[in-house]
Amino acid sequence: MGLGLLGQAVGMFAVTNIDDILILALFFGQAARNGRAGVMRVVLGQYLGFVAILAASTVGALGVGLLPESAIPYLGLLPLLLGVRAGWKAWRERHNGEGDGDAGEPSRADGPGIMQVAAVTLANGGDNIGVYVPVFAVAGTGGMVVFVAVFLVGVAVWCMAGRFFATRPVIAKALSRWGHILLPVVLIGIGTLILIEGGAFGWAAGGA
Known part of the structure; x- marks a missing residue:
């Protein structure tokens, strides 16, 4: 019984969070410019965001919902806005840094912050709450x-x-060269998908 529960927990985590690996790779790719401190910010942000998901799921399981179900799709606004911000920042750095260093190389940046990673983790895992509760x-x-x-x-x-x-x-090498472009694209895509699949616009994907 114990091993069965353990296996169920492992399987559920893997299935509900498989898409996080790509996002984490992108975050770690950016954080590599800042060494150990940048890596730790990603790890702490991931834990902070996921602890928030677990807290909401636990409270929900105990019978007290933190968020109404209708509000969960709008968590997609977090990665969407962060993606737009990251895209604007990448464009601005490229524009301001033209002629500085190799062509196509982004300038040194601070990398993702703890709260940025936490917000994306929470938003991307918002629908997991409905499974975990x-x-x-x-x-x-x-x-x-x-x-x-x-x-x-x-x-x-x-x-x-x-x-x-x-x-x-x-x-x-690919993340170093293209990560500053790929990250905002992925974040905007995730945010849009959460909004659409959650029915934030009055209709859900696949609901033809």
Whole structure:
């Protein structure tokens, strides 16, 4: 029974957070310019955002919703706005840095901040709350502790995976050259998808 619950927790975390690995790789790719401090900001931001998801799910499972279901799709505005901001910043740095260094190379930046990573993690995992709440409620207090513990370990594994991909020579070179463009595109895409699939515009994807 214990192993079954453990396996269920591992499987649920992997399935509901698979898309986070790409985002983490992009964040770690940007953070690499700032060494260990930049990497730690990404890790702390990922944990902060995911702890918020777990807190909302736990409270929801105990019968007190933090957010009405109708408000969850609008979390997509967070990555959407952050993507627009990142795109504007990349364009401005490229425009201001023309003639400084190699063509096509972005200027040194501070990399993603803790709150930026946390906001994207929370927004991207907002729909996970709807999955976690009923599972936590059925699992009971003991089962909920197992899920939370496994999920927190899973965040560390996901961070290591994202860091691994970001430091592979070919991937790292691609992220260094194109990450400042790819990141805003991915964030805007995620935000738009959350808004559409959540029915924020009055209709949901696939609902023809």
